Amino acid sequence: MDFSVVIDYFPRLMEGTWMTVQLVLVSGILGAALALPIGLARHSDKLWIKSLPYSYIFFFRGTPLLVQLFLVYYGLAQFEVVRESVFWPYLREPYWCAIIAFCLNTSAYSAEILRGALASIPKGEIEACRVLGMSKVQMYRRVLLPRAFGMILPAYGNEVILMLKSSALASTITLLDLTGMARTIIARTYTPIEIFLAAGACYLVLSLIMMGGFRLLEKRFNAHLNAKRKPVAKKVNDSSETGSVMTEKVTSY
Structure with missing residues (x-):
């Protein structure tokens, strides 16, 4: 094995790594923002409120991420109303299609994690909030959501790391993330073992950084x-x- 090719193409691998970080970061932030109202609606006791979030979560958890990515990238272009809309300059780009697919997928998993955390909060704390005269909005804002956020950090950290590994699917729609860049380099150098080992090491470093960040958050919110x-x-x-x-x-x- 000749690892000198890794040194020669290391800047290109860093370009792919930065693209991967962008995909995970942007889709993670948007997915977390979308998961909050979906998780709250899923936690509702009223059937007509939680039925739609349940269907949303069931679809995105029950179908492969690759299928969802293809539906967004190839499927939306089939509708003329989409091609004539103001969103078409973004929807025809593989970058934004990947962001949309990853965002929708991770929001479904994150919403279910949030629902489970809200359901596991002791009922005594909810009754205490009602005794103090808190409204439902105050109860969620002051007590339930902060408690749930501390409880979901370990599970949500696993979800972000899984999303990091799933971001490799972006290479299937011509996006040069870390895996896509590695495949491009291999097509030129015919050194699959060396390049894929280097790409795997980059994924490990990113996972290590994320795990350390979530450990700090757990210490902060579960002090x-x-x-x-x-x-x-x-x-x-x-x-x-x-x-x-x-x-x-x-x-x-």
């Missing part, structure tokens, strides 16, 4: 959990010390 554990451990130690002192006193008597 109250760590604060509760320390006094408990201290009390246990204090009680054991008190018990040993009492035992010594009884023995001395």
Whole structure:
């Protein structure tokens, strides 16, 4: 194996890496913003409110991301109303088609994660909010959403990393992300092992950075959990010390 080709084409791999970061970052932000109202509607007790979000989540979770990407990239162009709309300059570009497909897909998964977190909040906290006279908007804004956000961070971190790996599908619609750039380099150099190993290393570094970022967010938003554990451990130690002192006193008597 000749890894000198990796050094020669390293700037091109960085271009593909930056494209991958853009896809994940933009679609992740838009998907999170879209997942919030969908998750809240999915959490509703009224059937007519949660039926549409349920269908949306069922479709995007039940079909492959590659099919969704092809539907956006190839399917929307089949409608004349789309080609004549003001959105056509964006919808004909593979970059924005990938953003739309990734955004819709991750919003469905994120909305379901949010619904599960809201459903797992103890009912005593909801009753306490009602006793304090909070409206439903105040209850969600002050208590339920902050609690749910801290609870969903581990699962949402996994979803972002899965989206990072799924972004490799963007190369199927002629977009030169990290995988697409690696395939282009391999077509020129005929060194698949070296280039794919380098691309895999880039994905690992990006995953490591994301995992570290979500670890910091978990410590920040779940600091109250760590604060509760320390006094408990201290009390246990204090009680054991008190018990040993009492035992010594009884023995001395």
